[in-house]
Amino acid sequence: MITAQTVSDNLRKLKDQAPLVHNITNYVVMNSTANALLSIGASPVMAHAPREMEDMAGIASALVLNIGTLSEEWVEGMLIAGKKASERGIPIILDPVGAGATSFRTETCHQIIKHCQPTIIRGNASEVMALISSEVQTKGVDSTQSSDDALEMAKTLSLETGAVVSISGPKDYITDGNKVIRIKNHIPLMPKVTGMGCTASTLTGAMAAVCENQLEAAACAMGIMAVAGEIVTPKAQGPGSFQMHFLDALYNMNSEDISKHLKL
Ligand SMILES: Nc1ncnc2c1ncn2[C@@H]1O[C@H](COP(=O)(O)OP(=O)(O)OP(=O)(O)O)[C@@H](O)[C@H]1O
Ligand SMILES: Cc1ncsc1CCO
Numbered sequence: 581m582i583t584a585q586t587v588s589d590n591l592r593k594l595k596d597q598a599p600l601v602h603n604i605t606n607y608v609v610m611n612s613t614a615n616a617l618l619s620i621g622a623s624p625v626m627a628h629a630p631r632e633m634e635d636m637a638g639i640a641s642a643l644v645l646n647i648g649t650l651s652e653e654w655v656e657g658m659l660i661a662g663k664k665a666s667e668r669g670i671p672i673i674l675d676p677v678g679a680g681a682t683s684f685r686t687e688t689c690h691q692i693i694k695h696c697q698p699t700i701i702r703g704n705a706s707e708v709m710a711l712i713s714s715e716v717q718t719k720g721v722d723s724t725q726s727s728d729d730a731l732e733m734a735k736t737l738s739l740e741t742g743a744v745v746s747i748s749g750p751k752d753y754i755t756d757g758n759k760v761i762r763i764k765n766h767i768p769l770m771p772k773v774t775g776m777g778c779t780a781s782t783l784t785g786a787m788a789a790v791c792e793n794q795l796e797a798a799a800c801a802m803g804i805m806a807v808a809g810e811i812v813t814p815k816a817q818g819p820g821s822f823q824m825h826f827l828d829a830l831y832n833m834n835s836e837d838i839s840k841h842l843k844l
């Protein structure tokens with residue numbers, strides 16, 4: 581499975597390779613996720629116009645499709661970029677933001693899964709469950725379910741789609757349908773900052789670009805989120821300073837931090 585050493589080795593690779601990560605992402609997090617990518621050592625680009633999707637997905641090392649603030653035109657762009665990325669064999673991360681809240685979101689995820697074959701699906705518990713069961717409702721973008729309740733459906737989703745499934749929440753689980761990796765850190769302020777899940781997805785994209793094994797990549801990215809959260813916790817006085825210190829923690833993270841803080 582993975583160890584602190586695996587996470588450190590992949591972080592080193594990421595910094596050496598500085599992969600270009602193409603994000604089609606929501607208005608809420610464009611700035612914060614671009615900064616997270618820069619802080620970790622990757623190269624971000626946010627682009628969604630259908631006319632430039634073939635070109636941009638044609639030069640990227642990973643594609644992140646985040647459906648947080650969708651429109652019909654964005655879906656068109658996502659499908660063009662996703663097909664190009666899939667043809668090129670680069671990793672595709674789907675963040676099903678708000679799947680289970682509206683049928684537009686859930687149906688768009690199914691379209692992306694069918695036409696683009698994402699390599700990793702990273703969402704909260706009810707988003708992941710909504711991709712398997714139409715009974716599950718998401719509260720806007722917030723989960724209504726626990727990661728434990730989502731785990732069996734996540735395994736099914738993984739086996740049905742061929743994508744690694746990464747569930748975030750008070751407990752993080754990453755599964756390929758057979759193996760399950762759990763990140764045991766618990767950072768209470770993390771869900772009080774909008775878009776930390778979107779940040780997890782974009783960092784998953786950066787890791788997936790440099791790491792062949794998508795289960796390992798997804799787990800390393802969630803591990804890095806957790807380690808940064810642990811570093812920030814004693815410094816933050818609330819969500820505002822948490823967000824600021826989080827970028828600094830990503831930027832300065834070294835292998836000692838990882839072995840000291842990561843709980844697997
Ligand atoms: N209740 C919680 N307690 C501690 N950590 C949490 C909790 N919920 C989520 N997290 C952590 O916060 C990060 C984001 O996960 P979350 O489940 O909030 O994603 P999300 O719902 O997709 O977020 P967003 O849509 O705002 O981007 C993860 O690293 C996860 O471990
Ligand atoms: C709050 C919110 N609404 C749509 S996307 C987003 C960012 C967190 O998912």
Ligand SMILES: [Mg+2]
Binds near residue numbers: 675678721778
């Ligand atoms: Mg989310």
